[in-house]
Amino acid sequence: MNALITLLFTFAILAFVLGFGYRIYDYARTPAPLLIPTTPAPTSRVGMLLRMLREVTLFESLFKANLWTWAASWAFHVSLALVLIRHLRYFTEPVWFWVVLAQPFGLYAGLLMVAGLAALWARRIFVERIRYISTPSDHLMLALLLSIASSGLFIKFLFNTDIIGVKRFCLGILHFDFQALPGDGLLYLHLSLVALLLLIFPFSKLLHAPGIFFSPSRNQVDNPREKRHLSAWAAKLEK
Amino acid sequence: MATITPPAYRIIPIIPVLNHGAMAKSMPYVASEKMQEAIGFPGKLAENWQETHDAVIAKMGELLGKYRSLKVYMDACVHCGACSDKCHYFIGTQDPKNMPVARQDLMRSVYRRYFTLAGKLFPQWVGARDLTREVLDEWFSYFNQCSECRRCSVFCPYGIDTAEITMAAKEILDSVGYGQKYSNEIIGKVHKIGNNLGLPGPALENTLEGLEEDVKEDTGIDVRFPLDVKGAEVLLITPSADFFAEPHIDSLIGYAKVFHASGVSWTLSSKASEAGNFGMFIGNYDQLRKIALRVREAALELGVKRIVVGECGHAWRVAYSFWNTLIGVGAGAKDPYAIQLQNQLDHRYKQPMHICEFTWDLIERGGLSFNKEANDKHIITFHDSCNVARASRMGDMAGGQFEIPRNIIKAVANNFVEMRDGTTREQTFCCGGGGGLLTDELLDLRIKGALPRMEALQQVADSHGVNFMATICAICKAQFTKVLPIYGFDRRVVGGVHQLVSNAIKLGDK
Numbered sequence: 001m002n003a004l005i006t007l008l009f010t011f012a013i014l015a016f017v018l019g020f021g022y023r024i025y026d027y028a029r030t031p032a033p034l035l036i037p038t039t040p041a042p043t044s045r046v047g048m049l050l051r052m053l054r055e056v057t058l059f060e061s062l063f064k065a066n067l068w069t070w071a072a073s074w075a076f077h078v079s080l081a082l083v084l085i086r087h088l089r090y091f092t093e094p095v096w097f098w099v100v101l102a103q104p105f106g107l108y109a110g111l112l113m114v115a116g117l118a119a120l121w122a123r124r125i126f127v128e129r130i131r132y133i134s135t136p137s138d139h140l141m142l143a144l145l146l147s148i149a150s151s152g153l154f155i156k157f158l159f160n161t162d163i164i165g166v167k168r169f170c171l172g173i174l175h176f177d178f179q180a181l182p183g184d185g186l187l188y189l190h191l192s193l194v195a196l197l198l199l200i201f202p203f204s205k206l207l208h209a210p211g212i213f214f215s216p217s218r219n220q221v222d223n224p225r226e227k228r229h230l231s232a233w234a235a236k237l238e239k
Numbered sequence: 240m241a242t243i244t245p246p247a248y249r250i251i252p253i254i255p256v257l258n259h260g261a262m263a264k265s266m267p268y269v270a271s272e273k274m275q276e277a278i279g280f281p282g283k284l285a286e287n288w289q290e291t292h293d294a295v296i297a298k299m300g301e302l303l304g305k306y307r308s309l310k311v312y313m314d315a316c317v318h319c320g321a322c323s324d325k326c327h328y329f330i331g332t333q334d335p336k337n338m339p340v341a342r343q344d345l346m347r348s349v350y351r352r353y354f355t356l357a358g359k360l361f362p363q364w365v366g367a368r369d370l371t372r373e374v375l376d377e378w379f380s381y382f383n384q385c386s387e388c389r390r391c392s393v394f395c396p397y398g399i400d401t402a403e404i405t406m407a408a409k410e411i412l413d414s415v416g417y418g419q420k421y422s423n424e425i426i427g428k429v430h431k432i433g434n435n436l437g438l439p440g441p442a443l444e445n446t447l448e449g450l451e452e453d454v455k456e457d458t459g460i461d462v463r464f465p466l467d468v469k470g471a472e473v474l475l476i477t478p479s480a481d482f483f484a485e486p487h488i489d490s491l492i493g494y495a496k497v498f499h500a501s502g503v504s505w506t507l508s509s510k511a512s513e514a515g516n517f518g519m520f521i522g523n524y525d526q527l528r529k530i531a532l533r534v535r536e537a538a539l540e541l542g543v544k545r546i547v548v549g550e551c552g553h554a555w556r557v558a559y560s561f562w563n564t565l566i567g568v569g570a571g572a573k574d575p576y577a578i579q580l581q582n583q584l585d586h587r588y589k590q591p592m593h594i595c596e597f598t599w600d601l602i603e604r605g606g607l608s609f610n611k612e613a614n615d616k617h618i619i620t621f622h623d624s625c626n627v628a629r630a631s632r633m634g635d636m637a638g639g640q641f642e643i644p645r646n647i648i649k650a651v652a653n654n655f656v657e658m659r660d661g662t663t664r665e666q667t668f669c670c671g672g673g674g675g676l677l678t679d680e681l682l683d684l685r686i687k688g689a690l691p692r693m694e695a696l697q698q699v700a701d702s703h704g705v706n707f708m709a710t711i712c713a714i715c716k717a718q719f720t721k722v723l724p725i726y727g728f729d730r731r732v733v734g735g736v737h738q739l740v741s742n743a744i745k746l747g748d749k
């Protein structure tokens with residue numbers, strides 16, 4: 001069992017890094033032949049970077065679109081970030097000081113994350129038009145995230161596990177010095193689900209994470225009259 | 240006409256309930272073999288389905304490699320539904336496939352099946368499906384129910400622009416011989432005759448002479464409408480509808496009066512007598528470029544210093560956003576092809592320039608004077624056209640495309656009222672006829688798609704007595720002229736910004 005989890009994790013991390021890396025390479029090499037920022041768009045690079053920053057941290061467009069979806073989705077993502085930061089303590093020795101500072105927030109965030117996910121799922125089930133566009137994988141993705149979050153919360157609040165042992169295991173993976181994982185069913189479940197998430201990341205709609213950085217309607221500067229924008233394949237037509 | 244009833248206004252603009260398959264039968268005419276071949280596409284679908292199937296998948300693969308937008312947008316959608324209630328066609332038809340995300344999914348389902356691991360292994364789980372003849376017909380129907388207005392892209396957290404996907408779909412359909420008649424016929428005319436409406440050079444000359452006489456009769460002043468004048472300062476590129484359609488022609492008269500008052504010499508071109516560029520609507524880069532090339536040639540031949548574009552939404556998108564890329568009209572080029580033209584242009588001015596920028600600049604410098612009372616019979620509102628609002632700019636500031644036309648209206652008229660928030664500026668609703676859908680067989684769709692705009696107009700008509708909706712797009716003008724009466728308005732409620740300028744401008748005695 002132990003070896004299996006170790007193997008699964010190593011494989012998942014590898015698949016994640018390679019898959020994710022390939023996607024980024026693939027998006028980056030694909031040309032964007034025409035300037036198509038959704039206007040009004042920033043006219044300078046700095047402005048564009050600020051637009052991206054607002055989009056990535058505040059979900060500006062979603063906010064304009066639908067307040068409820070925005071609230072649930074923003075709550076989920078921010079909590080996820082805090083929870084991830086909290087988890088950094090299993091991978092750092094000594095634990096970075098800002099990670100220590102974030103510990104208590106990470107805890108509440110875990111609860112908020114479940115609430116956000118539940119709200120997002122409720123929309124998928126109860127709002128007719130969202131139900132219409134949902135595929136089984138959309139539901140499964142929420143189920144997976146909810147299971148990860150709740151198994152984690154269970155371990156924290158109800159069935160404490162040998163946290164020192166977990167940390168030894170995690171550091172072991174990072175240094176290819178594999179250590180045993182405490183024998184705890186819930187922990188196994190939590191970790192296997194995380195491994196599964198990492199595995200499917202590069203092959204699923206989770207690609208929205210790198211995707212947003214490559215979205216031409218958001219990451220282009222509105223300056224077509226001032227600069228000539230020409231992709232390689234389009235330039236060939238002029239020869 | 241009396242038999243057509245528009246959809247009822249929503250009392251409160253709530254999100255409609257779904258009406259499955261409501262528009263499944265809506266389809267434009269298929270382009271004939273002759274039309275297809277005239278612009279370099281296969282005449283018709285292959286006899287053998289497998290051949291078409293393979294060609295579609297191959298073309299899709301090619302486009303995924305050429306357009307980052309398509310590739311990223313295919314992957315990034317999380318089915319959050321933020322866009323789902325934002326499309327005027329969904330609001331007007333209640334057909335769930337007119338929700339932007341559902342429209343994208345018509346293609347995304349095929350993308351997943353043939354280009355992603357998950358879709359190859361577990362098609363049902365991720366909404367992937369095989370490409371069949373039925374799927375292709377569904378594309379032809381529903382991608383011809385998108386006006387490429389980009390309203391959905393404003394709200395999508397990843398900026399996914401359904402217009403890009405619609406364009407790709409149309410490009411694929413054309414490439415396998417399944418084109419749309421209206422757009423492809425028009426593109427044929429541009430190449431053959433020089434403009435979308437098929438108005439030949441001599442007819443154009445007659446029309447312009449007639450206009451000179453009309454204006455003389457009206458004002459007593461010799462306002463010129465020059466054609467093909469070498470060495471003129473400004474080349475005006477305007478939609479061909481401006482030459483004879485109502486109310487478009489009144490704006491053309493407005494431009495001429497502004498040029499007259501400014502003292503700047505200008506000319507139209509018989510070669511480039513069309514600002515519209517349907518190459519964009521069908522997502523075909525070659526056509527987009529070829530159609531734009533006429534402007535480059537005309538500018539070089541006539542030796543003009545400036546290029547100004549008339550009131551047309553998608554044409555302004557092409558001119559503003561794409562001309563520098565396509566034909567080098569703009570600044571900042573480092574390659575000889577573009578430099579040749581850019582050296583000729585006068586860079587003290589924006590290249591290209593919108594006619595509204597031209598007029599507003601003159602107004603700001605005190606170069607024009609108006610008799611605002613001439614517009615007092617109008618209580619005016621402004622309809623932002625999609626391609627101007629969400630795909631281009633005017634002036635130096637982001638959002639200038641909203642301010643400048645409004646500033647002009649306020650400078651030439653006394654009564655201006657805004658429509659409800661959320662229906663103007665970047666959130667404006669399409670007129671319902673853009674993107675190559677302005678054809679009679681799609682009238683039902685066009686009427687339904689106009690619903691959100693008509694609701695907003697009705698509100699200000701009731702509350703403020705608005706009786707004139709100014710706009711700067713030839714398609715908007717034509718579409719509204721047709722659908723306004725169906726919603727119980729006079730068709731002359733719609734008109735151009737330069738029509739108002741024309742009413743009020745003082746000529747001769749400044």
Ligand code: SF4
Binds near residue numbers: 389
């Ligand atoms: S681009 Fe406009 S017409 Fe097309 S799906 Fe989006 S909102 Fe609807």
Ligand code: SF4
Binds near residue numbers: 317319320323396
């Ligand atoms: S808003 Fe964007 S991500 Fe959400 S469903 Fe629409 S296209 Fe997909």
